[in-house]
Amino acid sequence: MDFAFTQEQEELRREARAFLEANPDAPLSELRELGWLGVSVPEERGGGGLSFVDEAILYEEAGRALYAGPFLTTAVVLPALPEVDEQAWSAEMDGLVPHLDAVDQVLREDMTVVPAEGETLATVDETRPLGRLELVADNDYPSLDGEWEPVRLRLLGALALEAVGVAQRALELGVEYVSQREQFGKKIGTYQAVSHPLADTYVETELARSLAYWAAWCVAEEDPQAPVAVAAAKAQAAETAVVACERSIQVHGGIGFTWEHVLHRYYKRAQWIDAFGGHAAVHRKVVAAALLD
């Protein structure tokens, strides 16, 4: 049993954090130049030859920085291609395509590949637009060899990791704020009605992180537990991120409710993650079936 990242992986995390904090709106091409696309694809297919556990670090850090580009959707599709290409990718779930306006190709559940054409819809989280594909009737779209299931697992697993990054940042913002804001002549973090919700967020974020890493390891190892682990991680991490943001907004008081403060962006991303691919209850249904039926 060794449940820790290696020194090389921690180094990747430091690099990713520094870069994404400074460049949350960097174009996807810059992330490609850094070697962050296709990390988990074997070298003979043009990838980085590492595993989904390495890639997991990037998803988490992208969430923490609220990275705006189509990194996640591209990275989860690349391992399904015969060879890593230079295009931006997305995948369709429940008729919705993240970043439809910013990608070149879309992979669908039947493994057909469709050009990214269609209507982009207004979304609550402005940094992660959704669109609906415009499909041409009777068009013989090319399709990829292989199955959708591994793509689905990578996509949901990556969202769980991203949610952990969101929860972590919401917690940090809350801790920073209550450590300096004073009311009644005291730092408000001394009041237990303020500090205890943040302690709960810490515990829940660490629990969600463990699930997300477990799921990432299962995906990387093609472990038979992967579908249940991913369902568990997506359910718990998304809910944790939503609640973490809500508690952080609350301890910020009025400033946390403003448009100018960054928290609402994290909150909206958390809700986006929770909704896409099914809310937590949908995934718990999968877990319940595995346990009880």
Next chain:
Amino acid sequence: MDLRDTPEEAAFRAELRAWIESNLTDEIRRGRFEEAGREWSGKLYEAGYAGLTWPKQYGGAGAPYSHQAIFLEEMARAEAPPHLGVIGLGMAGPTIIAHGTEAQKGRYLEKILSTEEIWCQGFSEPGAGSDLSAVRTSARLALEGDRFVVDGQKVWSSFAHIADWCILVTRSDPDSDRHAGLTYLLVDMHAPGVEVRPLRQITGEAEFNEIFFTDVEVPVENVVGEIGGGWQVAMTTLLHERGTLGFALTAGLESQIRKLLALAKERGATEVQRDAIAREWIGLQAVRYTNYRSLTTLMKTGIPGPEGSGAKLWWSEANQRVTKLALELLGPEAQLLNGNEQWAGYWQHQQLRSRGNTIEAGTSEILRNIIAERVLGLPRSR
């Protein structure tokens, strides 16, 4: 990162599992608490499973913490009875190893491992619960300077009714206040003036005791650490109580959830109940893997990772939810003590017992303070 047992861990697990198979008899499993507990604890000692992580020089196995984790998992899986010497093995022993004299180590440690002597803990008092620094049990140094005379009352002591020794936090300087002036003593529970009274709890049974000390003489060689330096010693004990707890608790919750799943399959569950069951199972995996992360850090650095600090807090509330969920699955029969032959009062007892989980070994409020102040670095609340 590799979440599988290493070949060495897998071998230890297989050997342990086989040992349990051939040694955990039905008599021990269903036997009376003390008799069966003594027999079981003796067997564990003979097989070298007592004090797994204790250093070899003190009779332990000197094994890595991962073995202790595997041990606790396998014990829970087999529904083995608790080791009678848990206070000695997990609290008194490590404290004596850290702060005791060579004479104390020689006198006590081997008998803790063999369960020849059973230990209890005298920390909480009627007026000192979460605030341990408020202890008033007094230890007056006799004029001859060779012994303390102890007077006072302790409460919530498990095993005190069968214990031979007590780790006791006393106030040795009557003019002192809070953390200063405390002295940590090892007290013979058979000494004149020690009286143990069972404390009947919410479940109707008496798992804990009150201990009354009236002019109890304790030789000065039974002081652990410095006279007046008892607070630091007590913190070592509590660190061990909370530090080694995570895996034991998670293993217990795992067995509880296994029973919950059996109950749900037997009685049927609504969609809402299925959702709640899935939620608890997910929480169990989360806390289990969080323990593994903390354990990995412990094995690499000697200090457990901070993420493990939430394990007891989460476990206590999860156990309360799980047991209530079981009562809900039983329906109106949940109010019948013996309404259901197979479970015969099990869940009713477990549910009431679970209310203590958020109070014992650090209330949830204290644990949240600790996380807020020591992990998140928030300003102190007091």
